[in-house]
Amino acid sequence: MPGLKKIIIAIDGPAASGKSTTAKAVARALGYLHMDSGAMYRAMGLKALQAGIDPLDAVRIRPLIGVTSIKLQPSDGFNVVFLDNIDVTNQIRTPAVSNAASVVSSIPEVRVFMVNEQRALGATGGIVMDGRDIGTVVFPNAELKVFMIADPRERARRRQKELAEKGIKIDEDVLVAELLERDNRDSTRSASPLRKADDAVVLDTTALTIQQQVDAIVLRAMERMK
Numbered sequence: 001m002p003g004l005k006k007i008i009i010a011i012d013g014p015a016a017s018g019k020s021t022t023a024k025a026v027a028r029a030l031g032y033l034h035m036d037s038g039a040m041y042r043a044m045g046l047k048a049l050q051a052g053i054d055p056l057d058a059v060r061i062r063p064l065i066g067v068t069s070i071k072l073q074p075s076d077g078f079n080v081v082f083l084d085n086i087d088v089t090n091q092i093r094t095p096a097v098s099n100a101a102s103v104v105s106s107i108p109e110v111r112v113f114m115v116n117e118q119r120a121l122g123a124t125g126g127i128v129m130d131g132r133d134i135g136t137v138v139f140p141n142a143e144l145k146v147f148m149i150a151d152p153r154e155r156a157r158r159r160q161k162e163l164a165e166k167g168i169k170i171d172e173d174v175l176v177a178e179l180l181e182r183d184n185r186d187s188t189r190s191a192s193p194l195r196k197a198d199d200a201v202v203l204d205t206t207a208l209t210i211q212q213q214v215d216a217i218v219l220r221a222m223e224r225m226k
């Protein structure tokens, strides 16, 4: 939009709180790029699994960092994810990879690698990035920071629907337990834990439609772009 500043919009929050879907639609509405930082940790988790390395084994994961290429390529509203130049966009969405991503993301060296890549992606502004530490660590000066939350059962239902569309059937209670375990790990790790930035706007999406979530963020973004 001519005459308006190209800002950075940081969207953080717990697992399955609707961050990526919302971030993607906000980016489309503003003509911005959407970058899903979680997809990068997922690619790293997949790499560990493919190499037969326990994601908890930091000693064996650290050497992987220097020999791994992870790229997000925006394509028609979603991110194509390349791990060592192979498209792993669908492979990284399984529950096993969700868990591996959460575990490898607590390794400080993995985070440094990701944060450097993410900062480079946002260098020119005009970006919506979602994750866990975007407003606190990756872009502490982002013009707009949103912290999205939602009731765990509602989050599990959304995740269940998303997985069903990919042919994966999982019980709702199992998903609630997995989400809470992942949230707990993501928020209690010592390296850049999931935390609301002091200046982030909290958006509880439990009872909101995607359109309402998007409108709420776009409205605030337009104010900050002036």
Ligand code: DC
Residues within 6 Å of the ligand: 015, 016, 037, 038, 039, 041, 042, 098, 101, 102, 105, 106, 130, 131, 132, 133, 134, 182, 186
């Ligand atoms: O957003 P997601 O569920 O796709 O993220 C997968 C995991 O990656 C999540 O459990 C924690 C980690 N992650 C992170 O530590 N920091 C980010 N900025 C994004 C994701």
